[in-house]
Amino acid sequence: MRRYLIPFVIFLGLFIFLGIGLQLKPREVPSPFIGKPAPMFNLPVLGKEQTSFSPDQMKGQVWVLNVWASWCVACREEHPLLVDFAKTHSTPLIGLDYKDKPEAAQNWLKQFGDPYRLSVSDMKGQVGIDYGVYGVPETFVIDRSGVIRLKHIGPLTKEAIEKKIVPLIASLQS
Amino acid sequence: MKHLFILLAGLTIGFVTPGVAFAQNNTAPLVSDNPALEKRVLEVSNELRCLVCQNQTIADSNADLAVDLKNQVRQQLSEGRSKQEILKYMTERYGDFVLYNPPFNAATLMLWVGPFLLMLLGLIVLVRQIKQRKQELSKETFSAQEIERARQLLDRKLGNQ
Numbered sequence: 001m002r003r004y005l006i007p008f009v010i011f012l013g014l015f016i017f018l019g020i021g022l023q024l025k026p027r028e029v030p031s032p033f034i035g036k037p038a039p040m041f042n043l044p045v046l047g048k049e050q051t052s053f054s055p056d057q058m059k060g061q062v063w064v065l066n067v068w069a070s071w072c073v074a075c076r077e078e079h080p081l082l083v084d085f086a087k088t089h090s091t092p093l094i095g096l097d098y099k100d101k102p103e104a105a106q107n108w109l110k111q112f113g114d115p116y117r118l119s120v121s122d123m124k125g126q127v128g129i130d131y132g133v134y135g136v137p138e139t140f141v142i143d144r145s146g147v148i149r150l151k152h153i154g155p156l157t158k159e160a161i162e163k164k165i166v167p168l169i170a171s172l173q174s
Numbered sequence: 175m176k177h178l179f180i181l182l183a184g185l186t187i188g189f190v191t192p193g194v195a196f197a198q199n200n201t202a203p204l205v206s207d208n209p210a211l212e213k214r215v216l217e218v219s220n221e222l223r224c225l226v227c228q229n230q231t232i233a234d235s236n237a238d239l240a241v242d243l244k245n246q247v248r249q250q251l252s253e254g255r256s257k258q259e260i261l262k263y264m265t266e267r268y269g270d271f272v273l274y275n276p277p278f279n280a281a282t283l284m285l286w287v288g289p290f291l292l293m294l295l296g297l298i299v300l301v302r303q304i305k306q307r308k309q310e311l312s313k314e315t316f317s318a319q320e321i322e323r324a325r326q327l328l329d330r331k332l333g334n335q
Contacts, residue, residue: 029225032269099238125242132267134225134239 031132031151038065038142039130043120046097047106053094053120055146062172063092064165065140066116067128069100070108072136078155079112085161086115091169095119098128098136141165143172206248215248218257222247222264223274231274 042054055065066082068075086093095116097105102121109119122128131140134153141150150168152160206212219233224240232240232247243264250260264272276282316324 026228029271030269032266129242129246129267132269134268 028153033132033148033151036148037146038148041127041130043122043127046102046119046121053118058092058142059146060144061092062144062169063094063142065094065096065142067096067098067133067136067138069098069136070104071100074155075137076112078137081156081158081161082115083113092117096127097121098133099123099125141168211248211252214251215244218247218251218260219244221261221274223272225268225272
C-alpha cells in the first residue's frame with residue numbers, strides 16, 4: 001500500500017503546484033510603485049500644446065491615469081469601457097498618450113470618443129519608462145496625496161473596473 | 175559571439191554610411207561610434223530582462239521597449255553612471271523582475287535554495303535505500319540445501335563454458 005501511496009502523494013503535490021502555476025499571469029509583473037508616490041512629470045496637453053500638465057495639479061483628489069496610444073490595438077478593446085466610466089463617474093480620468101503622434105492620437109479620440117479630462121503626450125516614452133510601463137494599455141489609480149494605489153496591466157475589463165477600480169476609488173474618497 | 179557579430183555589423187554599417195544610418199533615425203542611434211561604450215551597453219543590457227518578451231534580455235530583444243531601454247542604458251552610461259546605478263534605476267521602475275539575474279531575497283529564496291533542497295532530499299533517500307538494502311542482505315540466511323543448489327548451478331554454468 002505504501003509503495004503506491006508515496007508516488008501518488010508526489011503526483012498530487014506536483015498536480016497542485018502546476019495547477020496553481022497555470023492560474024498565475026506571468027505577464028502581470030508586480031509593480032514596485034504600489035504605495036509609492038506617482039513619479040513627477042510635466043508634459044504638454046494633447047491638443048493644447050501650449051499648456052502643460054503635471055500630477056501636482058491633481059493633489060487633493062483621487063484620479064485615474066490611463067496609458068494609451070493610437071497604435072495600440074488592445075486600447076480599442078478597453079476604450080468603450082473608459083467612455084462608459086467617464087459618463088457614469090466623476091473621478092478625473094487623465095490619459096497618457098504613449099509614444100504617439102499627436103495628430104494620430106487626436107484623430108483616434110475623434111473616432112472612438114474622448115473619455116479623458118485631458119491627455120498628455122509622452123512622445124519619447126520617457127514618462128512611460130518612469131511609470132514602469134511595458135505594455136500599453138496600463139491604468140493607475142492615484143490617491144489624494146499622490147500615491148499610486150493600483151496598477152492594472154493590459155486592457156481593462158468590465159470586471160476589473162467594477163470589482164477593483166470602482167470600490168478602490170470609493171474607499172479612497174471616503 | 176552573436177552579440178559581437180551584431181556589434182561588428184552595426185559598427186561596420188555605422189562607419190561605412192555614417193550620415194545615412196543615423197540621419198534616418200530621429201531618435202537616438204542604434205549604436206554609437208564608440209566601441210568601448212557599446213561594449214558596456216551590451217554588458218548592462220545583458221543583465222536586464224525585456225518585459226515584453228520576458229525570456230529575453232533587452233540586449234537580445236528588438237521589441238520597442240527593449241530598444242528604448244537600451245537607449246536609456248547608453249545615455250546613462252555616457253553620462254558616466256555606473257552599472258549598479260543603472261540597474262537600480264531599472265529596478266525602481268520595473269521591479270526585481272527586470273533583473274535577468276534574480277537577486278537573493280525572501281521572494282526568491284525557494285528559487286535559489288530549492289534545487290539544493292531537492293538534491294539533499296534525493297541524497298537522503300538514496301543513503302537510506304542503500305542502508306536498508308545492506309541490512310536486508312546481511313539478515314538473509316540460507317539453508318544447507320539452498321547453498322548446495324547454488325553451488326550446483328554455478329558449477330554447471332562453469333562446466334558448460
